[in-house]
Amino acid sequence: MNLIIQGMNDFMPSVKAFKPMAIYCQGEIVDKAYQAGQMDTIKEWCKNVRGTGAMVGVGTHKPEVIALVEEQGWDVDFYAGCVYNRTRTTDEWKKVLGGELVEMQGDCYLQSDPPRMYKVMRATSKPCFAFKILAAGRVTNAEQAFRTAYESIKPNDGVFIGLYPAARDEVRENAERVHRLLVGA
Numbered sequence: 266m267n268l269i270i271q272g273m274n275d276f277m278p279s280v281k282a283f284k285p286m287a288i289y290c291q292g293e294i295v296d297k298a299y300q301a302g303q304m305d306t307i308k309e310w311c312k313n314v315r316g317t318g319a320m321v322g323v324g325t326h327k328p329e330v331i332a333l334v335e336e337q338g339w340d341v342d343f344y345a346g347c348v349y350n351r352t353r354t355t356d357e358w359k360k361v362l363g364g365e366l367v368e369m370q371g372d373c374y375l376q377s378d379p380p381r382m383y384k385v386m387r388a389t390s391k392p393c394f395a396f397k398i399l400a401a402g403r404v405t406n407a408e409q410a411f412r413t414a415y416e417s418i419k420p421n422d423g424v425f426i427g428l429y430p431a432a433r434d435e436v437r438e439n440a441e442r443v444h445r446l447l448v449g450a
Contacts (some may be wrong), residue, residue, distance in 0.1 A: 372401075
């Protein structure tokens, strides 16, 4: 088993303790840097991770971040992309909703978001991990969300799934679902 750490500012204690195969910068941090025009801090963070010997990744909720990092040719090995853009600014929400705003903007999942992220993921040759494909439990058809994810990613991509197995055996359910979709069993 290999460990991929979602890293934040001080990732070295985790590197020393767990010796991960890979570390990616957490999407909320990356998105805030992007919105503030400070992506150079994320690029430097990636250089520091590279120095540990671990594979380097960038997480984000914004397809345009992956496109930017690719365009600039950063030294990264992979991306982790939330298929729902949860980090829109108030102005971005107003634009996408025609001037309207929703309450709890960070918990709003637009059905039109996943195709945009999947398109950017397919455009890079680097491996990508799609995450939050179930919109934090808000999708009504989990089978379709998994099907869409696996039909939309490249063969060298993967999917991160959040679990809350307190009420049901979600590990088993998701493993069986993925097996059915990928093997056809």
